[in-house]
Amino acid sequence: xxxxxxxxxxxxxxxxxxxxxxxxxxxxxxxxxxxxxxxxxxxxxxxxxxxxxxxxxxxxxxxxxxxxxxxxxxxxxxxxxxxxxxxxxxxxxxxxxxxxxxxxxxxxxxxxxxxxxxxxxxxxxxxxxxxxxxxxxxxxxxxxxxxxxxxxxxxxxxx
Amino acid sequence: xxxxxxxxxxxxxxxxxxxxxxxxxxxxxxxxxxxxxxxxxxxxxxxxxxxxxxxxxxxxxxxxxxxxxxxxxxxxxxxxxxxxxxxxxxxxxxxxxxxxxxxxxxxxxxxxxxxxxxxxxxxxxxxxxxxxxxxxxxxxxxxxxxxxxxxxxx
Numbered sequence: 001x002x003x004x005x006x007x008x009x010x011x012x013x014x015x016x017x018x019x020x021x022x023x024x025x026x027x028x029x030x031x032x033x034x035x036x037x038x039x040x041x042x043x044x045x046x047x048x049x050x051x052x053x054x055x056x057x058x059x060x061x062x063x064x065x066x067x068x069x070x071x072x073x074x075x076x077x078x079x080x081x082x083x084x085x086x087x088x089x090x091x092x093x094x095x096x097x098x099x100x101x102x103x104x105x106x107x108x109x110x111x112x113x114x115x116x117x118x119x120x121x122x123x124x125x126x127x128x129x130x131x132x133x134x135x136x137x138x139x140x141x142x143x144x145x146x147x148x149x150x151x152x153x154x155x156x157x158x159x
Numbered sequence: 160x161x162x163x164x165x166x167x168x169x170x171x172x173x174x175x176x177x178x179x180x181x182x183x184x185x186x187x188x189x190x191x192x193x194x195x196x197x198x199x200x201x202x203x204x205x206x207x208x209x210x211x212x213x214x215x216x217x218x219x220x221x222x223x224x225x226x227x228x229x230x231x232x233x234x235x236x237x238x239x240x241x242x243x244x245x246x247x248x249x250x251x252x253x254x255x256x257x258x259x260x261x262x263x264x265x266x267x268x269x270x271x272x273x274x275x276x277x278x279x280x281x282x283x284x285x286x287x288x289x290x291x292x293x294x295x296x297x298x299x300x301x302x303x304x305x306x307x308x309x310x311x312x313x
Binding site for chain 2 (some may be wrong): 001003011013016047049051053054055056060064077084091095096097102130135136140141143145152154
């Protein structure tokens, strides 16, 4: 789909506050609330954007993993689709560069992380897993940051 | 931190993970609270910095380039390098790690040329980076902010 200036402005506003009321957005853009609602619906349905709640999994006591996976025998997409079925896996992306597939997962604890890694090892086509266990979040995808982390807001006088 | 989030808070967060714009009235019906009570709990979670609701655009869909970086740090602390990455506009996500790398970061640039500039100039000015490996994301297969552990969590 093509994205116009109005869409881009809506995306920019929701990037700061995903719950900004439609009436507010409409007033700033000079369009009707119905238009804003339709635009947000279209952007979401077409997979351009999703509005979601972010938390720091570490602050909730969970374990977050970033795994870079090398694939052999099968295509990276086949393996990626298989890994995407795992309930603990939140993000699966095909990459170009050093590795074939990036998997991001959140587990309740290390025991669950170990069992997830075993499940991934057993997945056909997975040749090698580069494992990273997150220990501290410094910057997150929100505008003003979660507790203990910075957001996307431009730095002014930051440490 | 865990004490600050009870079972009902988790259910509210869970509803907002599915759809960040779901109305407080709708969420209230699901968790068995009034709209005002849900709003109050949400505002508390936001003020504590436990939750943020954001619109996340997919890089490919808006014509941007998205890359993941893994860094190794040398002769300084991981904390120093992570803090130097935070203010950079192109950097969207920074996390310290143990394992194959010391830091995992996400970068979004308007074009491949900007990503090249970032990787060959901007990031090289940060002292203490021993090695950088980058993976450009070419297709998103799954992008979900729900996870099972959260629902099962204490």
